[in-house]
Structures are given as structure tokens and as C-alpha cells.
Amino acid sequence: MTLSRLGYNIFLKGNTYNRLHGLKKTNTFVTFPTRACSTMPCREVAQMSDDEVKKWVNSFDTVMTDCDGVLWVGGEAVPGSPDVIQRFRALGKKVFYVTNNSTKHRKEYKIKFDKLGFGGEMDEIIGTAYLAAAYLEDIGFDKSKSVYVVGSTGITQELDDIGVKHNDVGPDPVSSDVSLDAIRSCLPHPEPGVGAVIVGHDIHISFFKMTKAASHLAKPEVIFVATNTDEQFPVKGTGIIVPGTGAFVAAVETAACRKPTILGKPSKYMFEIIKHRHPGVDPKRTLMIGDRANTDILLGKNCGLQTLLVGTGCHSLADTRKWELSEDAEERRLVADYYSDKLGDLLERMSRL
Numbered sequence: 001m002t003l004s005r006l007g008y009n010i011f012l013k014g015n016t017y018n019r020l021h022g023l024k025k026t027n028t029f030v031t032f033p034t035r036a037c038s039t040m041p042c043r044e045v046a047q048m049s050d051d052e053v054k055k056w057v058n059s060f061d062t063v064m065t066d067c068d069g070v071l072w073v074g075g076e077a078v079p080g081s082p083d084v085i086q087r088f089r090a091l092g093k094k095v096f097y098v099t100n101n102s103t104k105h106r107k108e109y110k111i112k113f114d115k116l117g118f119g120g121e122m123d124e125i126i127g128t129a130y131l132a133a134a135y136l137e138d139i140g141f142d143k144s145k146s147v148y149v150v151g152s153t154g155i156t157q158e159l160d161d162i163g164v165k166h167n168d169v170g171p172d173p174v175s176s177d178v179s180l181d182a183i184r185s186c187l188p189h190p191e192p193g194v195g196a197v198i199v200g201h202d203i204h205i206s207f208f209k210m211t212k213a214a215s216h217l218a219k220p221e222v223i224f225v226a227t228n229t230d231e232q233f234p235v236k237g238t239g240i241i242v243p244g245t246g247a248f249v250a251a252v253e254t255a256a257c258r259k260p261t262i263l264g265k266p267s268k269y270m271f272e273i274i275k276h277r278h279p280g281v282d283p284k285r286t287l288m289i290g291d292r293a294n295t296d297i298l299l300g301k302n303c304g305l306q307t308l309l310v311g312t313g314c315h316s317l318a319d320t321r322k323w324e325l326s327e328d329a330e331e332r333r334l335v336a337d338y339y340s341d342k343l344g345d346l347l348e349r350m351s352r353l
């Protein structure tokens, strides 16, 4: 494929063009609109020569990878993903797992990584529950105060690790009585000195939890942290929409009339904490792998990393080709540098390195 997305006539070999556009044509000249800004087209690893793959793999020595939709889907490893992660390590690359999921403590992830054959150490696992605790430490949170958590035990266990008090998570009694007296009776009293509100994924979120969170946040000095703002969990092809943390964050921030500090991807904080703990990490020599462009790939773009999109989760190559042609600069930022149908496909390509 001879390709320049800058505009004018572009020559695409039939197979590639047809796959992207679903047309029954052979080699085709296509006219794309001219625009002031350009986006480098995403390169399909499957179309790269062995030499190009070798040069690319040698161009990074740190790998940051998303988990759900890249390494596993549900409880099953994506075929080949554990082998590729192990191959990266065998090639001397440092691997970090970066996930927006706030429901698990790192030790729970460690068990899952080991069970599915990925391996890795605790300090290579960066989840947003851990980030929330790390953030409070970084800003010197007054540990005589407590944290009100709308979330799950992943967050509270990480807070326990740093000695910060918190409420119990899980279901709150839910009443159909929403009179002011009933609301007042559900609020903690006397106020236990809440210094921060953390919102993560909470399947037990309720009117009363939102009321508590927003009431704490009515004090401007109370810190407001959101683990992440993912809209949905990736359960492609099931016909079911599983709300992500973003839905809960939106509910609390709307009620509180305040914006939280967001820690998860695409916020730079996730990479900054890795860099802080591992000062040798060079953004230009770091590859970010993900299945969701508006979190994983955008994190890479925000931090100056190389990016690889895999097609086993949220977004596809077709999405990427559409964004390449978008007039919207924000959409063009979603275009990854590289694409592979699945991470496991890299194994055979790397076997000759």
C-alpha cells in the first residue's frame, strides 16, 4: 500500500482497500480530502517485513500493557498473549501492567497474572486502586482524616496498606424514603473528618451513596479523586452494556458540581508514577499496548510513547482508519502507531529476532 493520508490521490492495493471499506474492487486510486493537519497512518504489523518488525521491536525497551481486552477477556487469556509477554521479558524488556480497573488490589492481580501464565512482580502492576492510594501519599494526605470511598475492596485494601482510614464498602441499606429526615439519618454523624472522596467502580452505588459523597464534597477542602472514567466494560458481541466507572463518576460529579482529579488512563499520572518509581524509563523507548483508543492509545499520545492497538477488545482497525480521515484533531489523536489483530500474533514475528 502506497500511502499518504495528507490528501490527494492515494494508491491502495485491492486487498487492503477492500478490507477497510468492504468494496469489491481491485487496485484503486482514492481521493482523500486535503487538510491542514496530518496524521501518520497506523501500520499493520502483519504487513511489515521481518526487518521492519525487528527494527520496531528493538526501538522499545519498556512495555506498558492494558489487561482486559489485550491479555485476557473475562477469565481466559487471549491465545498467545502470555507467550508474547514472556518473549518481551526474554528480549530484556521491562513489562508493566496498567489497568483502569479499580476493583482489585495488586495482590489479586498477581494471582491472576501467575495463573494465566503472564508472570510479573507486584511493582509491575499499576491499577487505579493502587494509583488512588499512591496519589494521596504523593500529595501528603493528612492521615488523621478518613476517605469516603464509592468503590470496592480493591481501593480500601490499598488504603489499608498506606494506613488511611475509610468507610466500609458494599451495599448500603437503601430506603425508598427520600425525605430530608431520611436522608439526614443515612449520613454519617457526627462527620468523621472526611478529607477525601474516591470514586471507583461500585456495583452497589445508590442514591444514598451519591448523597454522602456529594455532601462531603460540599466542603471545598475535601479532595475529590476518580479512579478512571471508562464508559463501559468490554463485553463485545453480547448485546449487554456493562457500565464502567465513568458512569458512577459522572453521577457523583454532577451531584457535587465539582470535577475530580482523574488518575487512570488517559491521564498522564499512570505513566508518571511508573517513571517516578523507575527513573530509567524513557518515553520514546516505551510501547503502550491497548484495545481502547480513548484510554490506552491516548495515554500513549499524552506521554509521548509508541502505541500498539490490538483488535481483541474495544476498538478495531476500521475505527482507526475512520479516525485517520477525521477532520477532528481529537479523533486523529486516537490513531495508534501500530495495529495487530491480537497480541499473540507478534509471537511468530518476534521468533526470528
Ligand SMILES: [Mg+2]
Residues within 6 Å of the ligand: 066, 067, 068, 069, 070, 234, 290, 291, 292, 313
Ligand atoms: Mg482494555
